[in-house]
Amino acid sequence: MSVRLRFALACAGVFLVGGGLLLTAVYFLVRSNLTYRADLITPKSITLPNGRGFYRYDDYYEVARSRTLQVMATYQRDTLTNVRNIGALAVLAVTGGAFGLGWRAAGWVLRPVTAVTETARRVAQSHDFAERIGYEGPNDEVKELTGIFDTMLGRLARSFDGQRRFVANASHELRTPLTINRTLVDVAVRRPDATDDVKRLGESLLLVNARHERLIDGLLALAEGEQAVLDRRPFDLTDVAEHVLDQAAEEAAEREVTIHRLLDAAPTTGEAVLVERLVQNLVENAIRHNQPKGEVWVTTRRRTEQVELVVANTGLHVPSYEIETIFEPFRRLHGDRLRSDRGSGLGLSIVRVITEAHGGTVLARPREEGGLTITVELPLDRSAA
Structure with a gap:
């Protein structure tokens, strides 16, 4: 009650x-x-x-x-x-x-408490910690509660801003030496007098360097994705999915993975670049964490209140108790922490923060035949619908 x-x-x-x-x-x-x-x-x-x-x-x-x-x-x-x-x-x-x-x-x-609840709900949905309650009533218990809540919001805003600035600055600072390393190794490998050992070492260093670059890009995307999307613009999720699938076709062919497209109109609003990164991470995970001659199904459709993106793939069986952990940073299934060609372990974490920044939800469930089915729900653009 x-x-x-x-x-x-x-x-x-x-x-x-x-x-x-x-x-x-x-x-x-x-x-x-x-x-x-x-x-x-x-x-x-x-x-x-x-x-x-x-x-x-x-x-x-x-x-x-x-x-x-x-x-x-x-x-x-x-x-x-x-x-x-x-x-x-x-x-x-x-x-x-x-x-x-x-x-x-x-x-x-309870009218002042209702105002506090509405403000807290707006802050939780928008991730905008700059908003305050600003209660101007008498000096009673509600006034004390709102003051404590405003103080907590201020501390959270400073903490999150500092964390995002640190990750962004660190990512930008680390990109420069990695770019220099890649250039130097590439030049050394391409020299006419380079021996086979040097070339093999250079290829290994380039793979490690590429993995570190993906890790830094993932950290930067994670920091940017945790910010609320305030400037929402309409776009069709189907167009984004088609663009990502066209780019991933070559990698899928190399790994002998068949991609099935079931794309219907799915109008939504938000930042299309971030949503493209979301779809890209899901498709790349579905291709890379798959079995030889496996399959990937990508579906977009419109529901009553939201649009859906469903990415399913074949692969190893995933225990149900590991479903929630796959969205945590640097978590990989089946103890796969050495295969650099499968990513840095930030892909699904980025998917979750981008989805939440757009006011959506993401859900993963294991397939009985093996592999995963990941469903992303985003708000429906009613003007386009």
Whole structure:
């Protein structure tokens, strides 16, 4: 139950218990006042006005007493019934009114908390830690809570900005020496007097250098992908997928992997360059983590509220308990940490952060025949749809 409902039920419960106790007290009080008293029954003799003594009417006493008791019993029963029934209805009516008033009062009291919740939801969805609540109410508990929340947002903003700047700066700084190394090794390998040993060593160094370059590019893409996409522009996910598949056709042919395209219109909004990187990582993973003469299926389609990109492939069986770990940085399945031609272990991490930056979701599940099926859902562009 929500806090508002619990508050309303608490108010109704207090009035119900209090009203029940009050009704019980009134009931027994009325009952005690209506109890039979012998001195109130018609006496056996009365004093006559002329002073001639007592006049006895024993013959009529029992009849009068019986009639009086019947009248008193009927009056007592009817009165107590009315007190019980009308009082119970009154208690129930007051309880219902207390529930309504408690509901309204709880809404009024929780209105600042609702504003805090809406702001927190916007920050969580947009990743824009520059936004603040800025509550300007009285100095109460809600004011203290919003102040703490704003302070936390400020610290998170500084932390995330510092982390992104560090990764971006480190990636840019490391690109220059790697580029120089690649050039020097390439020149040394291409020299006419280069021996076979030098050429083999150079090819190995070029492979290691290429892996480090992909790692740095992945770190930079990871840092950029964690930022929220504020400038959303419409594009078709199908066009992006076709472009990526055309580029990956040569690598798929070299690895003898067959690609099946099932591409329908899928209009969405966001940063097309980042989404292209997302699709590229999924397609490259599907090709490289595959078996000889394997298959890859790439599907785009439009749903009611979102568009979907589904990339499935054949390959080794993936345990269900390893599904969540594949989206963590530098995690590889089956302990494959030495094959540099299969990437740096950042591909699916980049996929997840780019998807979340666009307000989407990504889900992976193992195929019974082996391999994975990864589904990416992005918001639908309603204007194009």
